[in-house]
Amino acid sequence: MDKKQSVQGKRKGGDDYLTSLTQVHWSVKARPYFIMAPALLITIGILYPFGTAIFYTFTNYSFKMPTWKFIGFDNWVNMFTDIDFWYSLGVSLSYAAATTIPQMLIGLGIALLLSRENWFTRILKVVLVFPLMIAPVIATLIWQLMTNTSVGILEKFLNLFGVYGFPWAASSKTALFTAALIDTWVYAPFVIVLVSAGIQSLPKSPFEAAKVDGGSAWFTFKTLTLPMLKPFLYIALIFRLMAALQEFAIIFALTKGGPGNTLMNLSIRGYTTGFQFMKFGQSLTYVLVLWLIIYVISQKLVGKYLLTQKQAAGTDS
Amino acid sequence: MNAHRLHVAGKVGRNLLLVLWTLFALFPIFWMVLITFKSDSQMFNTTFWFNPTFENYEAVLFKTDYFKAFLDNIIVSAGAVLVSVVVGVPAAYALARFDFKKKEDLAFTILSFKFAPEILVILPLFMIYQKIGVYDSYFGLIWVYQLITMPLLIWVVRGYFEDVSVEIEQAAKLDGYRWWEIFLKILLPLIKPGLVSSALLAFIFAWNSFTFPLLLTSFNVETVTVASLKYIASDTVHYGQMAVAATVAALPEVILALIIQKHLVRGLSFGAVKG
Numbered sequence: 001m002d003k004k005q006s007v008q009g010k011r012k013g014g015d016d017y018l019t020s021l022t023q024v025h026w027s028v029k030a031r032p033y034f035i036m037a038p039a040l041l042i043t044i045g046i047l048y049p050f051g052t053a054i055f056y057t058f059t060n061y062s063f064k065m066p067t068w069k070f071i072g073f074d075n076w077v078n079m080f081t082d083i084d085f086w087y088s089l090g091v092s093l094s095y096a097a098a099t100t101i102p103q104m105l106i107g108l109g110i111a112l113l114l115s116r117e118n119w120f121t122r123i124l125k126v127v128l129v130f131p132l133m134i135a136p137v138i139a140t141l142i143w144q145l146m147t148n149t150s151v152g153i154l155e156k157f158l159n160l161f162g163v164y165g166f167p168w169a170a171s172s173k174t175a176l177f178t179a180a181l182i183d184t185w186v187y188a189p190f191v192i193v194l195v196s197a198g199i200q201s202l203p204k205s206p207f208e209a210a211k212v213d214g215g216s217a218w219f220t221f222k223t224l225t226l227p228m229l230k231p232f233l234y235i236a237l238i239f240r241l242m243a244a245l246q247e248f249a250i251i252f253a254l255t256k257g258g259p260g261n262t263l264m265n266l267s268i269r270g271y272t273t274g275f276q277f278m279k280f281g282q283s284l285t286y287v288l289v290l291w292l293i294i295y296v297i298s299q300k301l302v303g304k305y306l307l308t309q310k311q312a313a314g315t316d317s
Numbered sequence: 318m319n320a321h322r323l324h325v326a327g328k329v330g331r332n333l334l335l336v337l338w339t340l341f342a343l344f345p346i347f348w349m350v351l352i353t354f355k356s357d358s359q360m361f362n363t364t365f366w367f368n369p370t371f372e373n374y375e376a377v378l379f380k381t382d383y384f385k386a387f388l389d390n391i392i393v394s395a396g397a398v399l400v401s402v403v404v405g406v407p408a409a410y411a412l413a414r415f416d417f418k419k420k421e422d423l424a425f426t427i428l429s430f431k432f433a434p435e436i437l438v439i440l441p442l443f444m445i446y447q448k449i450g451v452y453d454s455y456f457g458l459i460w461v462y463q464l465i466t467m468p469l470l471i472w473v474v475r476g477y478f479e480d481v482s483v484e485i486e487q488a489a490k491l492d493g494y495r496w497w498e499i500f501l502k503i504l505l506p507l508i509k510p511g512l513v514s515s516a517l518l519a520f521i522f523a524w525n526s527f528t529f530p531l532l533l534t535s536f537n538v539e540t541v542t543v544a545s546l547k548y549i550a551s552d553t554v555h556y557g558q559m560a561v562a563a564t565v566a567a568l569p570e571v572i573l574a575l576i577i578q579k580h581l582v583r584g585l586s587f588g589a590v591k592g
Contacts, residue, residue, distance in 0.1 A: 029417070031411075031415065031496075032411040032412075032417045032420075033417065035407045035408060035410065035411040035415075036407075036408040036412070036423065038404035038407075038408075039404045039405050039407075039408035039427070039467060040408075040423070040427075042404060042460070042467070043427065043430060043464065045460070049440075049441030049442045049444075049445055050433070050437065050438065050441070052441050052445075053437060053440065053441045056441065106338070110335070110338055113331050113334055116331075120332070124335060124339060126575070126578060127339070127342075127343060128338075128339065128343075129574055129578075129581065130342070130343065130346060130571050130574065131342055131345075131346070132574075132585075133521055133525075133567075133570040133571050133573070134346075134525070134566075134567040135524070135525035135526075135527060135541075135542050135566060135567070135570070136525070136527065137525075137527045137542045137545060137546070138525075138541075138542065138545060138563050138566045138567050139345075140549070141545055141548065141559060141562070141563045142345045142348075142349045142567075144549060145348065145349060145352065145559060145560055145563070146345055146348060148556070150361065151360050151361055151556050156364065185341070185342065185345065189342070190585060193581060193582055194582060194585065194586055194590055196582075197582040197586075198590065201591075232590060235586050235589045235590060242432045246434040246435070246436070248435065248527075248528050249527040249528060249542075252528075252531075253527075253546065253549055267435075270434075270437070270440070271436055274440050275532065280440065283440060284437070284440055284441075287436045287437040287440065290434050290436075290437070291433060291434050291437050294432055294433075294434065295432075298432055
């Protein structure tokens with residue numbers, strides 16, 4: 001606590017210096033913009049197409065044909081009256097739920113188990129990150145080696161329990177489970193790492209006080225640990241949910257959206273419509289809707305995160 | 318006595334859960350590396366004991382263009398990180414030290430690139446890239462990878478700059494250093510460990526990128542993530558070669574992760590969790 005205050009003290013002392021940098025001359029005032037210009041130019045150069053994306057949804061532009069014309073809202077009307085769109089929206093949402101929820105629960109659980117310092121947990125904190133570093137496509141490749149019905153080790157493993165020929169990604173009944181399993185294998189470590197860091201940063205004294213008061217483990221967890229971990233959980237949730245809503249690599253490598261259209265989420269449908277059916281304008285409507293959903297949810301969650309951060313800082317002092 | 322038993326049971330239970338998760342997390346990697354040494358003929362009738370062979374490595378690395386994809390991947394990922402470091406680190410410094418209008422808006426705009434659906438960026442970009450002739454080129458890929466590497470570097474490095482006390486800069490200014498001299502000679506050496514780790518993490522992210530190289534390159538430039546798809550798609554029974562492709566693509570990342578361990582949390586959370 002003392003440390004924090006001293007840091008703030010330093011900041012205050014530094015304010016004169018900071019304002020001296022910005023209040024002198026126009027060239028000094030413009031300096032930060034000049035320094036940032038290259039970074040902004042490079043990234044905005046890439047984002048310019050984003051603006052054109054909206055424009056193209058009102059055309060019948062196709063990679064197949066040399067000419068195109070305006071068709072008004074046809075693409076948008078087509079999409080909203082198309083049952084496939086609503087199905088894909090459902091896939092995007094259920095995929096996000098089927099991956100984010102288990103990852104958050106596992107992440108929190110394993111991080112709590114890892115919170116006891118000993119040689120075993122110290123090693124685990126290092127090695128459990130490995131799957132997260134592997135490209136999702138490569139992870140899918142690894143799991144295809146494992147779930148292969150002829151040479152896969154998991155088939156042999158399930159045989160021990162009397163299960164034969166579990167279909168994994170080949171059946172529409174188990175495809176979502178298989179994709180979510182791979183997704184969780186890759187990304188649960190992300191939540192574990194973040195929440196572990198959160199647990200390590202918790203102040204010791206409230207927990208000692210709770211111990212003295214004789215609070216049960218569950219009570220301590222509910223009233224102390226969980227509220228104090230909230231900012232960390234929100235960060236993990238934001239990153240995971242945003243990525244899960246638009247997951248492309250794992251589904252594409254696993255089944256390309258199949259079997260049939262079982263795993264055809266909005267990203268995959270956008271890809272299929274644009275690059276396979278060559279309907280460029282139409283494909284953009286799908287991904288724009290996806291972007292809007294992600295944007296709205298992320299705004300909400302970031303707002304909540306900033307709130308919990310303030311609350312945590314409030315109870316802290 | 319009873320309480321003691323409960324305590325022991327709890328301890329065993331906890332460790333059991335940890336062991337189970339660890340098996341789940343690490344066995345696939347172990348299995349992948351193991352079967353790289355298995356010949357096609359041993360693939361079906363052996364599990365853990367077999368005569369190891371290097372023929373899969375030979376087949377993938379010398380008889381296909383997988384090694385070229387490996388080199389391509391290094392070129393585009395390292396190129397992307399290099400560009401991001403050169404233009405992103407000064408930007409991070411500006412965000413950390415200067416107070417200017419629209420500062421937070423700019424910072425959040427840069428962050429939002431990370432959350433934009435990649436397909437949404439790719440569809441129009443595919444067209445533009447073909448028009449201006451950078452489709453299927455190192456340049457084109459390095460450029461689009463900025464969406465992956467730049468937000469990461471700017472946000473994480475900004476945090477490292479903010480950790481450095483302003484007084485150090487003031488002292489340097491009194492000594493007659495110009496602002497860019499302070500930046501180059503005083504600040505950069507101070508944040509070097511954090512900067513190097515962020516750059517390596519950005520490299521991992523770029524290395525793992527799949528959607529951009531899949532749709533914005535074809536024959537000239539190929540990354541390992543895209544090249545490995547051939548092994549998934551084909552009905553080949555060369556599972557050993559499939560495993561080699563996965564191993565060659567995955568192991569460099571695991572080794573890098575070990576190097577940057579200490580700074581990993583901070584990088585993964587874009588500076589939100591200091592770790």
